[in-house]
Amino acid sequence: MNRALYPGSFDPMTLGHLDIIKRASLMFDELIVAVLDNSQKTPLFSAAERVKILEEATKDMPNVKVDSFSGLTVDYCIKNNLHIMVRGLRAITDFEYELQIAQTNRKLSDNRVDTVFLTTDLQYSYLSSSTVKEIAMYGGAISHSVPDFVERALKDKFKVIKA
Ligand code: ADP
Numbered sequence: 001m002n003r004a005l006y007p008g009s010f011d012p013m014t015l016g017h018l019d020i021i022k023r024a025s026l027m028f029d030e031l032i033v034a035v036l037d038n039s040q041k042t043p044l045f046s047a048a049e050r051v052k053i054l055e056e057a058t059k060d061m062p063n064v065k066v067d068s069f070s071g072l073t074v075d076y077c078i079k080n081n082l083h084i085m086v087r088g089l090r091a092i093t094d095f096e097y098e099l100q101i102a103q104t105n106r107k108l109s110d111n112r113v114d115t116v117f118l119t120t121d122l123q124y125s126y127l128s129s130s131t132v133k134e135i136a137m138y139g140g141a142i143s144h145s146v147p148d149f150v151e152r153a154l155k156d157k158f159k160v161i162k163a
Contacts, residue, residue, distance in 0.1 A: 004084040016124035035068040
């Protein structure tokens with residue numbers, strides 16, 4: 001079976017992430033979307049909340065599974081017998097960072113884990129979780145950036161934070 005991992009912070013998942021998930025799910029028999037629970041970062045959404053969002057967004061994609069992990073992504077890959085990682089590329093600015101991570105992961109895994117890149121759909125090339133959070137924090141429009149239920153979750157978060 002041809003399986004791949006799409007790892008990321010997904011804090012929160014945007015329509016850009018979802019587009020990559022949909023396209024990758026058509027290329028592999030099984031796609032695992034895994035939330036990195038990084039203790040060094042303070043995310044807006046907990047790992048459990050981020051997993052729930054991804055599960056809701058992919059509920060009609062039977063070959064997509066959602067999980068979370070902490071530690072090195074290559075360790076997660078080896079443990080779960082995954083040898084392909086999917087990453088999205090937006091602009092040239094993503095490239096240098098992604099290239100370095102991909103090469104590091106290949107080295108760390110003794111060439112057992114390779115990365116494939118999908119280029120973003122043009123309509124989402126400007127989209128990032130951090131800008132979506134910033135816009136939401138100031139009450140701006142994010143309906144073109146995230147699904148409805150994520151928009152509501154973001155609004156709730158900032159209501160709680162402001163209260
Ligand atoms: P990170 O894992 O660096 O914290 P994210 O969770 O934001 O980053 O993103 C996970 C992956 O999705 C990365 O490969 C990133 O380049 C990609 N990605 C993020 N936003 C988009 C977008 N709008 N279009 C395509 N790919 C994206």
